[in-house]
Amino acid sequence: MNILDRIIETKKNEVASQKRMVSVSQLKKYPGYRRNCNSLKETLQKPGSSGIIAEFKQKSPSKGEINFSVKAEEVTKDYTNAGAAGLSVLTDYEYFGGTLANLAKAREVNPDIPILRKDFMIDTYQVVEAKAFGADVILLIAACLEKEEAEVLAKKAKSLGLEVLMEVHNEEELEKLNDFVDIVGVNNRNLKTFEVDVETSVKLARLIPGRFVKISESGLAGAETIHYLRKSGFKGFLIGETFMKTENPGKACKKLIAELSFLT
Numbered sequence: 438m439n440i441l442d443r444i445i446e447t448k449k450n451e452v453a454s455q456k457r458m459v460s461v462s463q464l465k466k467y468p469g470y471r472r473n474c475n476s477l478k479e480t481l482q483k484p485g486s487s488g489i490i491a492e493f494k495q496k497s498p499s500k501g502e503i504n505f506s507v508k509a510e511e512v513t514k515d516y517t518n519a520g521a522a523g524l525s526v527l528t529d530y531e532y533f534g535g536t537l538a539n540l541a542k543a544r545e546v547n548p549d550i551p552i553l554r555k556d557f558m559i560d561t562y563q564v565v566e567a568k569a570f571g572a573d574v575i576l577l578i579a580a581c582l583e584k585e586e587a588e589v590l591a592k593k594a595k596s597l598g599l600e601v602l603m604e605v606h607n608e609e610e611l612e613k614l615n616d617f618v619d620i621v622g623v624n625n626r627n628l629k630t631f632e633v634d635v636e637t638s639v640k641l642a643r644l645i646p647g648r649f650v651k652i653s654e655s656g657l658a659g660a661e662t663i664h665y666l667r668k669s670g671f672k673g674f675l676i677g678e679t680f681m682k683t684e685n686p687g688k689a690c691k692k693l694i695a696e697l698s699f700l701t
């Protein structure tokens with residue numbers, strides 16, 4: 438069983454217990470459920486956008502503990518002030534130390550920037566939950582969904598005004614794209630070995646249909662790499678660990694965005 442299989446097994450139990458605690462009709466009464474979403478797709482395509490989607494990530498299966506001495510509301514506010522195009526907040530607790538409370542806190546202090554709920558979505562309940570807690574975008578990981586399941590989840594998201602980011606690792610997974618997907622993310626991390634290789638993004642870029650906005654995810658650190666990926670048509674760059682492993686993630690994000698401005 439690889440890490441993704443293990444995460445999905447845990448997630449099935451978590452979703453079942455979450456459903457018992459908070460019903461869909463209760464979630465629909467949360468203030469976030471009624472708000473209009475910010476568009477990540479549009480923000481990434483704006484001329485001059487940094488393209489940086491800065492992630493709040495406190496631990497991970499590949500790195501263990503990254504940073505538990507910072508707060509979601511402070512880091513995400515700093516990311517926004519640094520010029521990030523979007524935010525990503527992990528809400529998986531077991532493997533990433535994330536919470537829905539962190540998502541809600543990030544939303545509260547960053548009303549106008551697109552926020553991705555970073556989790557392992559397997560049930561439409563989680564899509565409603567994402568909206569209720571203030572997300573603008575959900576993540577669908579092709580490797581852990583059947584084509585039909587991905588379509589059901591994506592359709593539900595769109596019906597709530599959310600955008601859909603579908604993550605792929607290889608050419609076969611591109612078959613799972615559907616008309617409700619807005620953004621395609623290529624994950625550079627091999628989930629079996631945890632090795633990262635940006636060439637995964639470069640190789641897949643030309644196979645992704647032009648109607649999707651493309652982003653590159655994982656293992657990104659330097660401005661030169663982002664500049665290189667931009668040449669393959671990537672508009673967004675999801676970065677967690679590079680920022681979060683520092684004492685001041687917002688400052689690290691600001692530094693990278695400043696370096697990028699010299700390369701464009």
Ligand SMILES: O=C(O)c1ccccc1NCC(=O)[C@H](O)[C@H](O)COP(=O)(O)O
Nearest residue numbers: 497498499654655656657675676677678
């Ligand atoms: O980060 C991991 O170890 C990981 C393991 C298994 C499944 C997913 C995993 N990461 C999720 C992500 O997609 C990353 O948090 C995101 O792309 C940012 O990556 P990084 O900049 O390398 O922190």
